[in-house]
Amino acid sequence: MGIICILLAAVLFGANPSVEAVILRAGVPSNVVAFWVIAVSGLLALIAGLLRKESFRLTKVQLIAMILAGVIGRGLTEIFLVMAYTMIPAGVATMVHFFFPTIVCIVSVIFFREKWTWYKLAAIILSVLGLSGIAGGVSGVSISGVICAGITSFTFAFYYLMTERSCIRDLPPMAMLFYLHLFAGIANAAVVTARSEWVSGLDVTTWLILFTSGTVCFAGFVFLNKGIPMIGAGVAAFINMLEPITSVLFSVLLFHQVLSSRTVLGCVFIVCALFVSAAGEHRLFGKSEHLVES
Numbered sequence: 001m002g003i004i005c006i007l008l009a010a011v012l013f014g015a016n017p018s019v020e021a022v023i024l025r026a027g028v029p030s031n032v033v034a035f036w037v038i039a040v041s042g043l044l045a046l047i048a049g050l051l052r053k054e055s056f057r058l059t060k061v062q063l064i065a066m067i068l069a070g071v072i073g074r075g076l077t078e079i080f081l082v083m084a085y086t087m088i089p090a091g092v093a094t095m096v097h098f099f100f101p102t103i104v105c106i107v108s109v110i111f112f113r114e115k116w117t118w119y120k121l122a123a124i125i126l127s128v129l130g131l132s133g134i135a136g137g138v139s140g141v142s143i144s145g146v147i148c149a150g151i152t153s154f155t156f157a158f159y160y161l162m163t164e165r166s167c168i169r170d171l172p173p174m175a176m177l178f179y180l181h182l183f184a185g186i187a188n189a190a191v192v193t194a195r196s197e198w199v200s201g202l203d204v205t206t207w208l209i210l211f212t213s214g215t216v217c218f219a220g221f222v223f224l225n226k227g228i229p230m231i232g233a234g235v236a237a238f239i240n241m242l243e244p245i246t247s248v249l250f251s252v253l254l255f256h257q258v259l260s261s262r263t264v265l266g267c268v269f270i271v272c273a274l275f276v277s278a279a280g281e282h283r284l285f286g287k288s289e290h291l292v293e294s
Helices: 002-024 030-051 060-087 090-097 100-112 118-135 143-165 173-194 204-231 233-239 242-255 261-281
Strands: 290-292
Touching: 002 030, 002 204, 002 233, 002 242, 030 060, 030 173, 030 204, 060 090, 060 143, 060 173, 090 118, 090 143, 100 118, 100 143, 100 233, 118 233, 118 261, 143 204, 143 233, 173 204, 204 233, 242 261
Parallel strands: none
Antiparallel strands: none
16 A cells, blocks of 8 residues: 555656646746645645644644754755756756665665665666666756755655654644645745745636646645655655656656657666565565665
């Protein structure tokens, strides 16, 4: 069930950039789009939580943890990823961003005494090969853009680990999502205000697309937050690598993007990484052979 939740989250997250691209092509600043998507997701979480009669009460420790998860894990990830997209090709940004499963895996082994297995190592190698293929051979890449994308791999890894390891995992699901997007929205709004990017006069179609994007994002986080505690942050992170494949497929379907043989090969490697990670979690290869035991 946990794997299915993460797969659904990956498909939804992979589809969302294509939805947002419609607005971005109309000239709406990317940070503004990100803010309203976060705001819609947070509003839906609030409504759902109230309907489910969830408690929104936080302890002091949970409040601090939610601020960190919202600002760093959600807010900074969105801000720096958007910045990266303006400086380097989306494929390269995606490749660097999706280094976060490797970070989650390494941190889990070093700090949380998870066992280092052969299937985890294989998943890391296959995922790096796959993302390299999707990114393609692009020369003259901006170092600043790579740094921005690299920051998001650490911030999103932080979010995964917070969801599995910290006290926020004990919060009701909708309450957790509401606070996550509340603090992320505050961080994003500060950036938009500092850059004087606020726009007015958006038409009905734009608002409908923003609402759709926010709804897709909300649903993605519902499945993500449900799946991570069930199968662990490390396995969930690798399975979530279906997201860039979904993104590529939607780009082909909606914007008629032409796939190169290298991109197709990269997708194959990622699918293999997903299979190895999921199969290792369920011991489909038999007893796992550990490289290191903490």
